[in-house]
Amino acid sequence: MDRQCVKLTQSLCPQWLQHQMDRITGLGVFGEKKPNHVLVNEYLPGQGIMPHEDGPLFYPTITTISLGGPCQLNLYRPHTSMQNHSEEQDEGTENGEQNGEENSNNLEYDLEARYVGSLLLEARSLLVLQEDLYVTFLHGIEETKQDVVTDRILNLGSCTVNVGDTVERSTRISLTIRHVPRVIKAKLLLGKNRR
Numbered sequence: 093m094d095r096q097c098v099k100l101t102q103s104l105c106p107q108w109l110q111h112q113m114d115r116i117t118g119l120g121v122f123g124e125k126k127p128n129h130v131l132v133n134e135y136l137p138g139q140g141i142m143p144h145e146d147g148p149l150f151y152p153t154i155t156t157i158s159l160g161g162p163c164q165l166n167l168y169r170p171h172t173s174m175q176n177h178s179e180e181q182d183e184g185t186e187n188g189e190q191n192g193e194e195n196s197n198n199l200e201y202d203l204e205a206r207y208v209g210s211l212l213l214e215a216r217s218l219l220v221l222q223e224d225l226y227v228t229f230l231h232g233i234e235e236t237k238q239d240v241v242t243d244r245i246l247n248l249g250s251c252t253v254n255v256g257d258t259v260e261r262s263t264r265i266s267l268t269i270r271h272v273p274r275v276i277k278a279k280l281l282l283g284k285n286r287r
């Protein structure tokens with residue numbers, strides 16, 4: 093089963109949420125713009141989201157407030173940069189070309205090879221996706237019931253866990269806050285699939 097999601101546009105936004113959006117605006121991360129769109133995702137243990145890019149619509153900033161149980165947001169290089177990367181690595185090897193072909197046929201291997209690290213999203217944290225994290229890397233959440241903390245957690249210094257800990261998933265709610273240009277009509281969409 094997939095995560096559940098609700099999209100909220102400005103006129104449906106409760107006051108407490110508008111207050112959080114105003115606080116985020118105050119950080120200056122949206123520049124001249126103001127966030128006007130919130131996606132509420134609920135993940136049960138074992139649910140996640142496939143590695144993806146958020147696309148040009150919300151560029152250049154997406155912010156996410158996490159509530160409930162923590163999870164790891166995994167970051168991946170896009171296909172093309174990985175192809176270049178593996179070509180670089182293959183230089184000088186006798187069978188480099190053959191390896192490159194085999195790798196691109198193996199999706200799981202491909203994702204593993206493109207993995208660059210994770211961010212641990214703990215309750216009450218704010219994630220700001222900008223620049224390379226927005227335009228270059230893909231992000232996704234593994235469908236698992238527990239995450240093991242490794243030294244690949246890029247924000248470990250600001251987390252409450254240690255390398256080697258196992259973190260059980262519990263219900264997580266994320267509020268993904270963005271600016272959408274020219275929202276004409278307020279609408280509320282309920283459903284499983286948003287794309």
Ligand SMILES: O=C(O)CCC(=O)C(=O)O
Nearest residue numbers: 131133141146156266268
């Ligand atoms: O739930 C999250 O933290 C990430 C959600 C996400 O990547 C998205 O909705 O595009």
Ligand SMILES: [Fe+2]
Nearest residue numbers: 144145146231
């Ligand atoms: Fe996303």
